Amino acid sequence: MLGKMGDEILGRPLEDVVKEIRDIATDTQRIEVKSSVGKDILPTLSAFSNSGGGILIIGLSEREGFTVAKGFDASAAQNALVSRCNQMTPRVHPEIRIEPFEGSSVIVASVPEISAHEKPCYVTERGRYGGSFRRSGEGDQKLLQYEVDRLLEEQRPPRWDEDPVEEAELADLDSHVLNAFLESQRAIRPRTFADGQETALTRLKVLKDGKPTLAALLAMGEYPQEFFPRLTATFALFPGTSKGDIGTGSRMLDSKSFAGPTHEIVENVVSAVRVNMREGGFIGEVYREELPDYPLVAVREAIVNALMHRDYSPQARGTQVQVNMFVDRLEIMSPGGLYGGVTLESLGTAGQSSTRNERLATFLESPALPGGALAENRGTGIQVIQTALERALMPPAEMYNDLTQFTIIFRKRRVAPTERYATAYDKVKAQLESQESASTTELMEKTKLSRTSIQRAINRLIEDGIAEPTEPPRSPRQRYRAR
Known part of the structure; x- marks a missing residue:
């Protein structure tokens, strides 16, 4: 069997692993085969060290169908590999063994992933920005400057949200929100205000060098997008299961961009999700219980997390949070991957x-x-999300992470046979029955449905004898009422 890391990644004898490599005729995400220890092994040492670790099998020739390379000297290769590991910053410390294989010997080296605060591991002579790699599929991919910078943030906490916004003034903050914030802080941190409010604004990081900080604008600004037009959240409704699916002549059924301070963006995105998802229900013992496609508690928490934990570095300020609704799922994507010691495995666990x-x-x-x-x-955000999904009898959220983006996916709730969805027909009917009369525009505002959907529902309600117009056909003052 392979060594400790090999057991974790492969869990199989060397012969079985090589057989699979021969069958697929290529390397894999966690296995790299080399015929010798040349300089081309350096990017792989970097890639494995930066992204999950991996196994090097040295002494097999890919050109000859992954058979033992002619003239391969395992002992010399072992020494050469140690030398190559010393050409990395920080130095790589693999577990290296000489293994018998098909009448000869090969090198099997388990390269561990280094800790977050040590990354990136790079080829020393190429420098940090020229010699850092990550594993992608069966190959090594050079890290972009943006990705290297994100790794370096693990060594020192980023303070991008405390950047002063030079073009902004204190007047660009909502005075009512700011005053309420200051009053709440004065009650719990009175010493912060001992030297006056101006000093307190600086101590609280509302101002820096006399200018509003990015965080203050995002939380309390009148309109942060005056200074950062792309620090928004977009919502898109797609007719199929991918962005390429085309419905009735349109690639997107709905598309919106939401701006304003963070709390407004959150409420507007949640509203867009609520309006565009279907809501089923069943009749309980006393009343009808509503069962939405996605629990709004979970949706809201995911959107808050996306906006609060996204990357606000200068390179990312041109990228927005994206919320995409497909027929089978809801995706929420935020710029920048997970930060600190948090991993996909530890998300939602206590103390992480x-x-x-x-x-x-x-x-x-x-x-x-x-x-x-x-x-x-x-x-607790992920715990809130998973608990809400569990209560709705839905599968856990799926999460994906890399250096540039974090994605959370909610799978659409399956409909029980006893349920039925509240259609446009149902919603318009309910509105007309709850008031004396309503215009098409008023119904659009109340139900958040499109004009076309409203008109179709009204036509059906009239045909069914449930509703009637109050004015002659084509009247600009046309209204509708329940019969």
């Missing part, structure tokens, strides 16, 4: 919390925000 934007998180925790605190920032 790391905040990329500490100042923004502090502001969003304030009960002074319109509607109250937007976030708790105690590492």
Whole structure:
């Protein structure tokens, strides 16, 4: 069997592993085969060290069908590999063994992933930005400068959210929200205000060098997008299961971009999801229980997390949070991967919390925000999401992470046979029955349905004898009422 890391990754004898490599005729995400220890092994040492670790099998010739390379000297190759490992920063320390194989010997080296605060591992002579790699599929891919910078943030906490926005002034913050925030802080941190409010604004990181910080604008600004047009969230409704599917002549059924301070963006995105998803239900003993496609508690928490924990470095300020709804799922994507010691495996577990934007998180925790605190920032967000999905009898959220993006996916709730969805027909009927009369525009505002959907529903309601117009056909003052 292979060594410790090999057992974890492969869990099979060397012969079985090589057989699979021969069958697929290529390397894999976690296995790299080399005929010798040349300089081309350096990017692989970097890639494995930066992205999950991996296994090097040295002494097999890919050109000859992954058979033992002619003239291969395992002992010399072992020494050469140690030398190559010393050409890396930080030095790579694999577990190296000489293994008998098909009448000869090969090198099997288990390369461990290094800790987050040591990354990136790079080829020393190429430098950090020229010699850092990650594993992608069966190959090594050079890290972009942006990706290297994100890795370096693990060594020192980023403070991008505390950057002063030079073009902005204190007047660009919502005075009502700011005053409420200051009052709440004065009550719990009176010493912060001992030297006056101007000093307190700086101590609280509302201002830096006399200018509003990015975090203050995002949490309390009148319109942060005046200075950062792309720090928004987009919502798109697609007719199929991929962005390439085309419905009735349109690639997207709905598309919106939401701006404003963070709390407004959150509420508007949640509203867009609510309007565009179907809502089923069943009749209980006393009343009808609503069962939406996606629990809004989970949706809201995911959107808050996306906006609060996204990357706000200068390179990422041109990228927005994306919320995409397909017929089978809801995807929420935010710029920048997981930060700190948090991994996909540890997300949602007790004691695992790391905040990329500490100042923004502090502001969003304030009960002074319109509607109250937007976030708790105690590492409970994923727990809230998974609990809400579990209560709705839905599968857990799926999460994907790399250096440039974090994605969370909710699979659409399956409909029970006893359920039925609240259609446009149902919604318009309910509105007409609850009021004296309504125009098409009013019905659009109330139900959040399109004009076309409203008109189709009205036509059917009239045909069924449930509704009637109040004015002659084509009247500009046309309204409708229940019969």
